[in-house]
Amino acid sequence: MYAITGITGKVGGVVARHLLSAGQRVRAVVRDAHKGRFWSDLGCEVAIAEMEDAAALTRSFSGVTGVFILPPSNFDPGPGFPEAKAVISAVRQALDATDPPKVVCLSTIGVQAVKSNLLSQRTLMEEALSTLPLPVTFLRPAWFMENVSWDIDQAREQGVVSCFLQPLDKAVPMVATADVGRVGAELLLQDWGGKRVVELEGPDWVTPNEIASELTKALRRPVRAEVVPRENWAAIFRAQGMRDPIPRIQMLDGFNEGWIRFQGNGAIQMKGNTSLAGVIQKLVG
Numbered sequence: 001m002y003a004i005t006g007i008t009g010k011v012g013g014v015v016a017r018h019l020l021s022a023g024q025r026v027r028a029v030v031r032d033a034h035k036g037r038f039w040s041d042l043g044c045e046v047a048i049a050e051m052e053d054a055a056a057l058t059r060s061f062s063g064v065t066g067v068f069i070l071p072p073s074n075f076d077p078g079p080g081f082p083e084a085k086a087v088i089s090a091v092r093q094a095l096d097a098t099d100p101p102k103v104v105c106l107s108t109i110g111v112q113a114v115k116s117n118l119l120s121q122r123t124l125m126e127e128a129l130s131t132l133p134l135p136v137t138f139l140r141p142a143w144f145m146e147n148v149s150w151d152i153d154q155a156r157e158q159g160v161v162s163c164f165l166q167p168l169d170k171a172v173p174m175v176a177t178a179d180v181g182r183v184g185a186e187l188l189l190q191d192w193g194g195k196r197v198v199e200l201e202g203p204d205w206v207t208p209n210e211i212a213s214e215l216t217k218a219l220r221r222p223v224r225a226e227v228v229p230r231e232n233w234a235a236i237f238r239a240q241g242m243r244d245p246i247p248r249i250q251m252l253d254g255f256n257e258g259w260i261r262f263q264g265n266g267a268i269q270m271k272g273n274t275s276l277a278g279v280i281q282k283l284v285g
């Protein structure tokens with residue numbers, strides 16, 4: 001039995017489906033009982049837990065062969081990342097209490113960066129779980145290709161994609177969530193000792209211009225990539241409702257300046273096979 005958090009999302013859902021296809025039993029850890037129905041219909045056990053609730057997570061992780069930890073995204077964290085710290089504390093307490101045979105924790109590219117940024121939330125998670133006395137794998141994927149979903153309406157309506165990744169011809173490592181979930185399941189099924197880091201990218205690095213070109217094909221209308229001037233980012237993010245756009249801006253700076261990157265040395269390097277074209281076709285369809 002494998003306990004899968006974030007199962008109602010993109011990556012967690014793929015992890016669970018791969019495990020079910022491999023004949024494994026899955027405990028779906030959901031925060032909304034209604035969403036659990038879908039998974040119980042597929043033959044999963046269902047456990048209800050918020051990621052900030054140590055007692056509920058302890059019940060969810062009891063008696064399993066392995067646990068998949070998916071820390072929730074937070075693009076607008078408070079100063080010092082209190083929301084991520086609440087999740088980290090609950091997850092650590094639950095893992096201490098249940099002592100599962102193995103854990104795979106979804107992390108991110110660039111977690112080793114020393115400059116603070118949005119991804120520092122995952123740095124804190126890795127630090128907290130790296131002292132667990134059990135086998136832990138940190139799966140560090142590249143930028144998700146599915147982030148293009150934020151651009152599709154604008155591309156369809158205006159023929160433009162407003163880009164924060166810059167310059168427009170600079171390739172960035174990206175990966176499809178289908179590959180992240182599949183690799184997450186494969187890693188969970190392995191046996192290993194100690195801590196390991198797996199860095200995962202897609203078949204090719206991707207430029208913003210290539211995203212526009214794939215959107216042109218998928219939407220059957222011309223789409224061009226356009227730089228959003230950095231001096232406008234804070235106002236744009238605030239207008240979208242963010243309280244503090246700085247951590248997100250720092251993350252974007254990290255990708256654009258190259259200090260958010262794969263660690264390389266000491267990490268296991270893996271490549272997915274899902275193409276950007278395939279992901280965009282699906283998102284547009």
Ligand SMILES: NC(=O)c1ccc[n+]([C@@H]2O[C@H](COP(=O)([O-])OP(=O)(O)OC[C@H]3O[C@@H](n4cnc5c(N)ncnc54)[C@H](OP(=O)(O)O)[C@@H]3O)[C@@H](O)[C@H]2O)c1
Pocket residue numbers: 005006007008009010011012030031032035049050051052070071072073106107108109122141142143144145147177
């Ligand atoms: N986007 C990127 O480019 C990128 C790159 C590298 C790594 N990552 C990492 O990928 C992860 C996001 O994966 P994803 O795209 O698959 O996520 P997603 O589709 O947004 O799904 C998030 C999942 O987490 C659950 N969840 C959210 N808050 C929760 C809470 N407080 N308690 C319990 N469950 C909660 C959601 O449940 P509900 O259905 O109930 O909402 C859902 O199952 C993050 O850890 C992020 O750091 C992202």
